[in-house]
Amino acid sequence: MVQIKKYTHNIFLDIILDKFERILLEKRSSLKIFLSVIRALFLRELEMRFSTGKSGLFWTFFEPFLQIFIFVAIRVAIANSHGTSANATNFDFAVFMASGFTAFNMFRHTLSSSAGAFIANQGLFVYKQVKPIDTLISRLLLEFFLTTIILAIFLSIGLLFEYENTIPQNILMVFVSYIWLLFFSFGIGLIVGVGNAFFMSVGKFISILSFGLMILSAVFFPLSSLPPAVQDILLYNPLVHFMEMVHGYWIDELDTSLVSYSYITAWTIIPMFIGIWLYNKLEKRIISL
């Protein structure tokens, strides 16, 4: 017989209150477990980045610099061949590139690390409290953390060398765009992760796809610079909306008139539901893969 604590003089009320307390306690402890697992996995992923040779960490920070350098150089070369100044546009191209590439890289890296999350952490599922999705979430958080550091580095460089428009025009909305992009990446990443756990080729396909996406996602050019017919086609790609959002809210001269919020809301929610549904169905199989 279960002992029931005495809260009031009414036995029925006591039973209800007791039940309520039990549920609360149980929920709290499972949240606590979840948080300590996420924390442990996050620290482990971080440590692995630092410990697997210095090259991994070097590339994490050097890659965006290289991308920006190359695309700014191309831009200057094109401008020179047209006989115009590289600053024909009203905004600073380095700042434009930095904001776009940091956001896009976050998506790209999240997707590729999600793809490998379940396979690479197979050994950890011997610990009962580690659920496969925890490994994916911690990798997502790590990418976000690294993105924040990279952004901080860019901002300091921008301020130090007095680039124009280093500080976003609308800081809050730039932040919202990044977070939104992260949620979008989570949904897609979850589907890819589950898919990759059963079909290895999914991960390879994604890495090829993400390179193509870089060209088609308005990362290094404003969408408004293209003819309207091309714009319409590219706008089917949800990433274009995210890039336009980041650029539009960051750069004074650009706006977000081409962004369809309902379109990216659908692209965020639907994959997330599909991903969670798939994951729920297959979680046990992933654990004992």
Add this chain to the structure above:
Amino acid sequence: MIRLENVTKYFETKNGKKYIMKDVTLDLPNSNIGILGRNGAGKSTLMRMLGGIEFPNSGKIISDKTFSWPLGLGGGFVGNMSGKANVKFVCNLFGKSKQETNQIIEFVYDFSELGNYFDMPIKAYSSGMRGRLGFGLSLAFDFDYMIIDETLSVGDARFKKKAKEALKKKIENCNVILVSHEMKTLQEMCQTGLMVNDGNLTFYEDIKDGIDEYTQINKTKGK
């Protein structure tokens, strides 16, 4: 107590389903349980199921006890990280405080006798060293049930003895589920037995009966 309710577990093979247990309903009382069975009968699968990291195809396993991770194969370590970092990770996983973590690290360092290797990446370890680390680590945590898969055979003769002594001391306060092919060890450590054989699960109140039965089966199958 561990309760199995209509548990069925099978693996899909080319020749149809291979059953490890078929519609088994059992109550396992709190005791040190030795698991018997021939190679490939499904002992490890059974342990993984009891530990909650493998799931029945149908039915339920219910228990309000806590179980350790299955100890033995040295899984759950990251090759690129040092032994110390791996221990720290598991402590974080279990939400240990900084102070507790330091105590555990010290304990594992002393017990595993890894010396300088403790700060080196695990991929440089021999399998015996890995086993020592894993065994030391599991001793540092408290569970109602320790799940052990032949780990007692880790390391050299001296360490084996030490591990056995440590485990004996540990199971004064908790129970153990042990897979071993050494009947002597089973008899020494366990009171009750559980045999996996041809899709059947048989519980023995006394491990001796289990061992007798198992020897009998081995004799007949050997012929």
